[in-house]
Each structure stands twice: as structure tokens, then as C-alpha cells.
Amino acid sequence: MSKYDVKDIGGYEWIYSEKVQEHFYNPKNVMTDDLKEKDFDAVGEVGSPACGDLMKIWIKVDPKTKKITDLRWKTFGCASAIASTSVLSEMAIGKTINQAYKITPLQITKKLGGLPKRKIHCSVLGDQALRAAIDNYNKKILSAA
Amino acid sequence: MTKDFVYFDHAATTPTDKRVLKKMLPYFDADFANPSSLYLPALKAKKAVDGSRAQIAKFLNCKPSEIIFTAGGTESDNLAVLGTARSLKLKGERVKGHIITTQIEHPAVLNACRQLKKENFDVTYLPVDRDGIVKLDGLKKALRKDTVLVSIMYANNEIGTIQPIAEISKILAKRKILFHSDACQAAGYLPMDAKKLGVDLLTINGSKIYGPKGIGVLYIKKGVEIEPITFGGGQENGLRSGTENVPAIVGLAAAISLLRGKGKGESEKKLRDYIIQELLKIPNSKLNGHRTKRLPNNINISFEGVEGESLVLYLDKEKIYTSTGSACSSTSLDPSHVIMAITNDAERAHSSLRVTLGRSTTKKDADKLISATKKYVKKLREMSAVK
Structure with missing residues (x-):
């Protein structure tokens, strides 16, 4: 696919980059049936199926270092939604929750080698789902204290 | 050549049939002349256009003079909707003017109707039932004294549902309301007798029936008043100015001739x-x-x-x-x-x-x-x- 340099009439990227395709066809860190949701410390969700995108992110956090030791996700959405959540999972694992909280859609898009313009605002929601999961984690810690 | 892919998007467009392509090719080079010119090669091109028109007229069971060639389905739909509505307004008979169409039309009709809304027409978008079929009762209820045009597609491009065109035309025949139908998706599969369908205007195009892209037909029943949407040299009875796309016209007729048969x-x-x-x-x-x-x-x-x-x-x-x-x-x-x-x-x-x-x-x-x-x-x- 990438051998065609396809742009829309405004000169913007139309097709998905190789990096997007890699993450879309072979998504990383998907939540699977053999993993138990209760083994995770927190969960965050954003979007709605009616809008065409729904993302859910589960995180495991080291209580001492506050580092994200595992992140799993599920997404209903188009190729860029799936790819952006997949790449986000790789970006977030190993970061502290404070560092991960600051990940922006722009950073995700850059990591993907760009996205078609029409896709950017609607499909990169993973950072919001991650922040929702971190908020959920902090709330749990607070209420446990 | 064995194909290495499986194409399941024929409603988007069909490949041009090789027999069609073969008929078109001479009109790109050997017989390239402009049909409006007077010398011999031009007459040959004109003859090709006339012959194609006659062939398509036969397919639609209408007169050749009731057919004009356009650049495709979108243009035919635009001309049908805008051209008839504006013509009636120009006559000043019905000051407001009301158009009825459906919620499931192709954007070529929907957006033409939106344009008419800007030109101060009223537009009703009829709902369909859960199966995707227009409710005739709903149509009857939507009719107004100032309704000038109804545009309802023959078959839908996304879900393929077939509308009861002949029944709709019976309802409208009693009144002085024009009836247009977009038959781009239907043309390859359904009966296309314009008289039996009872329509005043009918759109078909080449790219859905194994003909070339960039060519469409608008059937306009004799007596229907319509204003052009393009202006120029007055080709196609003044309704579609611009040099005729001779190879595509020949290709469309050839594609249609291949549709016949049981x-x-x-x-x-x-x-x-x-x-x-x-x-x-x-x-x-x-x-x-x-x-x-x-x-x-x-x-x-x-x-x-x-x-x-x-x-x-x-x-x-x-x-x-x-x-x-x-x-x-x-x-x-x-x-x-x-x-x-x-x-x-x-x-x-x-x-x-x-x-x-x-x-x-x-x-x-x-x-x-x-x-x-x-x-x-x-x-x-x-x-x-x-x-």
C-alpha cells in the first residue's frame, strides 16, 4: 500500500503509514481472555460505539515506584483508533503514572509516523482513556488510605 | 491472466467490459473529430452519437430526442432536480415550490435538494421503513398543492433496496407533479422501460454497468420543462453544453446492449x-x-x-x-x-x-x-x- 503516495486534494496524507499498519494488523498489548481484569489495578474508558470509537484501558501500577508495569486495552474503532491505542500501550509501559499522564495525542501521532488529517481529532482517544485509568487508580489509592 | 484479488465493490464501480472498451477505442484517435463540425470525420462521430442515443432510447423505451448525455450520474441527478425545479419557479406559477425526496437518496440528489432549499424551495425528506422501502402512505401525506417534483431512487446504492417506482408514479400521475428517479444502481438488473415505470426523468450512468466512467444519461420525457445547469455551445438540446464525450457515449451504448438478455x-x-x-x-x-x-x-x-x-x-x-x-x-x-x-x-x-x-x-x-x-x-x- 505504501508504494502509492496518496494525498487528498488539500495535499494531506490519505493512507495509513507503515507504522499504523503494523500496529493495526498486529496490535500489541490487547486485553485477552486469559488475562483477568481483576489482576489490574485500574481501568479507564472513553468514547461511545455510537460515535464510532470506544476505548478501554487497564493498568497495573507498581505501588512503590508508581511505574506502569502492564497496560492492556480494547478498542472498537477504525484502523487509526486501534493503531494509536496499540502504540500508546508501548509508550506508557515503564513510565510512572505522572509521566504517562502527560502523553499527548500529538506524541502518539508522531510515534505512528503521522495520521491522515481527517483521522487525527476523532481517532486518537487513547491518551484520554489512559488518563481516565490513572484517575481511577489515584481515586482507589485515596479511598484505600 | 488470473486475477489475484476478489472484487466485491461493484456498486462503487464496475470494470469496463473489454468488448465495450474495444468499441470505444477508435473514437479516441482515428475517429476523434468533434460531432458538431461539418466535414466527413465529424459526421462519422455524429453518427456514432446518434446511433448510441437510438440504442439507449430503445433500452428505455423512449424516443432518442428524450435522451441527453451528461458527465455521469451526479450530473444527471443535479440537472433533473435543479433544472425542473428552477424552470417551474421561472414560470412564476408556484412561488414557493415544494420538493419531495427520501432520506436514503444518493448525495447527488440530497445535496441538490439542499441547494434548492437555499433557493427558497421547501424540501421534504421522506422516511423509509426498517426494510429501507418508502412508505406510500407517507408520500401521499407529504404531497402539497405546491409540490413540483418528487425524486425517489429506483434502487439504493448502499443497501440495494428496490422502491416501488411504478406505484409511486401512479400516485403522482393524477397531479401535475414531476417524478425523477435515480436508476444508476438499478439499470443493470431491473426493468428499465421508462413508460412502464411512469417516470418523467430517469438517471443512468456508465460506470455501474460495465461501461466507462464519466458518462451519464438523463431521460427527459417530452414536454417536461427544464433549465440547463451548464452554459455554452448549446449541445444536447441546449441542456448540456460541452463537446460530446464520443468514446464514452459509444461505450455506454455498448454496455447497455450487453445488459439485454434473460x-x-x-x-x-x-x-x-x-x-x-x-x-x-x-x-x-x-x-x-x-x-x-x-x-x-x-x-x-x-x-x-x-x-x-x-x-x-x-x-x-x-x-x-x-x-x-x-x-x-x-x-x-x-x-x-x-x-x-x-x-x-x-x-x-x-x-x-x-x-x-x-x-x-x-x-x-x-x-x-x-x-x-x-x-x-x-x-x-x-x-x-x-x-
Whole structure:
């Protein structure tokens, strides 16, 4: 696919980059049936199926270092939604929750080698789902204290 | 040459039939002349245009003078809707002017109607039932004293549902209301006798019936008053200025001549029913549009929890080419207005897969599609956040 340099009439990227395709066809860190949701410390969700995108992110956090030791996700959405959540999972694992909280859609898009313009605002929601999961984690810690 | 891909997007466009292409080729070089000129080669080009017009007239059971050539389905639809409405307004008979169309029309009609709204016409967008068929009662109720035009498609491009055109024209015949129908998708499969259909205007185009792209026809019944939307040298009876696209006109006529014959669409219909039966075995899948009152080549199914663009792209990787009503694959980022009209369910629209068969589709192609769809629906559901 990438051998065609396809742009829309405004000169913007139309097709998905190789990096997007890699993450879309072979998504990383998907939540699977053999993993138990209760083994995770927190969960965050954003979007709605009616809008065409729904993302859910589960995180495991080291209580001492506050580092994200595992992140799993599920997404209903188009190729860029799936790819952006997949790449986000790789970006977030190993970061502290404070560092991960600051990940922006722009950073995700850059990591993907760009996205078609029409896709950017609607499909990169993973950072919001991650922040929702971190908020959920902090709330749990607070209420446990 | 063996094909290494499976094409299931014939409603988007069909390949040009090789026999059609062969008939077109001389008009690009040897017989390139402008049909409006006076020397011998020009007359040859004119003869080709006239012969094509006569052939298409026969197909539509109308007079050659009732046919004009345009640049395609969109232009024919635009001319029909804008041209008739504006003409009636120019006459000043009916000051406001009311247009009726449906919620499931092609954008070529819908957006022409939106333009008329800006020109101070009233427009009613008729709802359809859950099967995607226009309710005749609803049409009767929507009619007004100042209704000037009704535009209802013959068969829908997304879900293939067939509208009762002849019954609608009977309702309208009693009044002085023009009736236009977009028959681009229908032309390859359904009866196309303009008189029996009872329409005043009818759109067909080349790119859906194994003819070339960039060519359309508008049938305009004798006596119908219509204003042009393009202005220039006055070709096509003043209704479509611009040098005739001779190769495409010849190609369209050739494509139409290949449509004749019995058993039109029988093989597609068999495969359609087989694919529908198999794909509906996937849990939580729903057919969009009426089960039988649909084109022989159209399948449209929603798989719950599976976003359409993702499924289309997974199939694309296997060289199986399909389409979807999901917003994610459209430039507008809105989900299919057609599936919204029949279900009012955005998730279902986002989860739809359209498969449109063609003459060359085989059982082997169908099986390839079925097994790949099953595989990827399962895969996408495993990573889907929708339960």
C-alpha cells in the first residue's frame, strides 16, 4: 500500500503509514481472555460505539515506584483508533503514572509516523482513556488510605 | 491472466467490459473529430452519437430526442432536480415550490435538494421503513398543492433496496407533479422501460454497468420543462453544453446492449443469498435492508462490535475489496445516512459491511469472502471494547 503516495486534494496524507499498519494488523498489548481484569489495578474508558470509537484501558501500577508495569486495552474503532491505542500501550509501559499522564495525542501521532488529517481529532482517544485509568487508580489509592 | 484479488465493490464501480472498451477505442484517435463540425470525420462521430442515443432510447423505451448525455450520474441527478425545479419557479406559477425526496437518496440528489432549499424551495425528506422501502402512505401525506417534483431512487446504492417506482408514479400521475428517479444502481438488473415505470426523468450512468466512467444519461420525457445547469455551445438540446464525450457515449451504448438478455443477475442472486445465509451465521450479525426486495448483487450486514473500516482493511490485506457505511471511511466522518434512516442506530451504521457482487463473481470468491469475514470479525471482536 505504501508504494502509492496518496494525498487528498488539500495535499494531506490519505493512507495509513507503515507504522499504523503494523500496529493495526498486529496490535500489541490487547486485553485477552486469559488475562483477568481483576489482576489490574485500574481501568479507564472513553468514547461511545455510537460515535464510532470506544476505548478501554487497564493498568497495573507498581505501588512503590508508581511505574506502569502492564497496560492492556480494547478498542472498537477504525484502523487509526486501534493503531494509536496499540502504540500508546508501548509508550506508557515503564513510565510512572505522572509521566504517562502527560502523553499527548500529538506524541502518539508522531510515534505512528503521522495520521491522515481527517483521522487525527476523532481517532486518537487513547491518551484520554489512559488518563481516565490513572484517575481511577489515584481515586482507589485515596479511598484505600 | 488470473486475477489475484476478489472484487466485491461493484456498486462503487464496475470494470469496463473489454468488448465495450474495444468499441470505444477508435473514437479516441482515428475517429476523434468533434460531432458538431461539418466535414466527413465529424459526421462519422455524429453518427456514432446518434446511433448510441437510438440504442439507449430503445433500452428505455423512449424516443432518442428524450435522451441527453451528461458527465455521469451526479450530473444527471443535479440537472433533473435543479433544472425542473428552477424552470417551474421561472414560470412564476408556484412561488414557493415544494420538493419531495427520501432520506436514503444518493448525495447527488440530497445535496441538490439542499441547494434548492437555499433557493427558497421547501424540501421534504421522506422516511423509509426498517426494510429501507418508502412508505406510500407517507408520500401521499407529504404531497402539497405546491409540490413540483418528487425524486425517489429506483434502487439504493448502499443497501440495494428496490422502491416501488411504478406505484409511486401512479400516485403522482393524477397531479401535475414531476417524478425523477435515480436508476444508476438499478439499470443493470431491473426493468428499465421508462413508460412502464411512469417516470418523467430517469438517471443512468456508465460506470455501474460495465461501461466507462464519466458518462451519464438523463431521460427527459417530452414536454417536461427544464433549465440547463451548464452554459455554452448549446449541445444536447441546449441542456448540456460541452463537446460530446464520443468514446464514452459509444461505450455506454455498448454496455447497455450487453445488459439485454434473460436471466439478468440470476447468478449474482444465487451467490447473494448464499453469502447472506453464511454471514448471518456469525453471532450478532444483522442484514441491513429488505431480505428479498433488494438488488441481486447487494449484501449489507452489520457485525456488532466490529468497526466497518477496520474490517474492510483486514479484508483488503487478503485482497478482498469491500466497503462500509462507517463514518471512519467517509470524508464526511458521518455514519451512513442510509443505515441511520432504517435503524436510527449509529453503532450499527459504523459496523456495516457492504459487499456488492458482479458478473464475474464466483462461488470460490464467495467462499473466500465468507471465511475471511468470519476470521476477521472474530479477531476484531477479541480486541473490541464493545461487548
